Amino acid sequence: MIEKIEITQRFNFKRLNRHYECFTIDLVNKNAYYKISERGSGDKFVKETPICDDSWVEILVDLRRKMTSEIYRINDLQIDKFLHDFQELELFKDFKSEEFSYFEKIERVYSCNVIIYSTDNYEEYSFKNNYPPNWIRFGEILNDLFKFDVLHLNYQRQLATPLYYDIRQDGVYGDGKLDIKAIEFGHYRTYPYELPNPRLIINFERNTIDGYIEREMDDSDRDLILNLLEKYHVYKWIFDDYYTKSKVRDPDDLEGYDWYFEMVFENDVIWHIFGYNDYPDTYVHLAREIIEITGMDLLEINTIADGDMELFEKYGGMKLAD
Known part of the structure; x- marks a missing residue:
């Protein structure tokens, strides 16, 4: 049985302007929360020369503002529905992970690491470009459960990755x-x-x-x-x-x-x-x-x-x- 899912997402914009977050879904304790691994402070960022494009600034500031200490409570019915939908999704069936480390010689604009903890073991999946085929549907399931965009699909449309492009x-x-x-x-x-x-x-x-x-x-x-x-x-x-x-x-x-x-x-x-x-x-x-x-x-x-x-x-x- 799945007991916990950790979703770590990294957004890398211009040097020093980055955002890391880990959203944990704890099905045993019936809650979910952000476990912060690295983040900037609120709306602070390293400013560039005015002639540089600043399309990333609004994304970065909003990502940081949305990370709070709120605990999201979920009940048994919600957990049962989530597990049913997740199992049917077969999110990582035949999936081939890409390499993932906390220090990369080459950083892309986005990367993600998902760890699924079960009663007897755990499975880990990573990607930068090789998105699981049902990733968007997974985001919709999470949005229905927690009432916000956990996977930031809204901002993914502003990133030139194979998810939407x-x-x-x-x-x-x-x-x-x-x-x-x-x-x-x-x-x-x-x-x-x-x-x-x-x-x-x-x-x-x-x-x-x-x-x-x-x-x-x-x-x-x-x-x-x-x-x-x-x-x-x-x-x-x-x-x-x-x-x-x-x-x-x-x-x-x-x-x-x-x-x-x-x-x-x-x-x-x-x-x-x-x-x-x-x-x-x-x-x-x-x-x-x-x-x-x-x-x-x-x-x-x-x-x-x-x-x-x-x-x-x-x-x-x-x-x-x-």
Whole structure:
């Protein structure tokens, strides 16, 4: 018999702006509650330069405000219905977990870990992109039981993940292909520590490029940027199969550099990854073409060790040849 379910969700936005929560459903003691693992304070967050997109701020602030010390009581009838609905759902039938740890070299905008405790054992399931097929229905069941959006399905619609969107080599698709509003890239030292100021901000609505390069953006610039994103599979960097190098070798310098890459699409849909001194397989190939075009190391691959560079060349080349 299921006795307890713990749902740990992590939201990662720009560096230092993150939210972790654990919602526990204790069926033995007939209650549910938040067990906080890490969170910020209320509506406080690290502010960015005004020219950065701030679509994530409202999400982060609301997530933090909704975490309270309230105990949600449930009765026997509610428990019986929940267990019946959950068993029928077969939420994790034939499910393949993704790796999950409390320190990730590459952080996606969202990840989740679910632990189901039974009388004699427990089962643990984790995912970042590989959502269980009935995850939305599970969220609806929880909403019916507790009268609030436990799985934050409302905000999941603002995150470019496979739950609501199709992530392809040439872009992010909902009902159709989503237009990009902005791209932001930051790269900074971890020791001595630097605040994560953006290095490059591309605003497709204002037709501007700011940061290392400051200029107006014309149609040829726009086409070039979009072609590079597709050519080097950047939209698909959120998937594990773009991190072969990361799996086979840790970086030489563990106190080197952190970085983030963010794209914001129409309707404020956010695509975001954050790296701790490691990169996607095709990162170096993209960076080298940018150097050829601009004469500038905008993605700062000069900070990557030679041994790592060789592996990025190998595995990135294999991915691009697929």
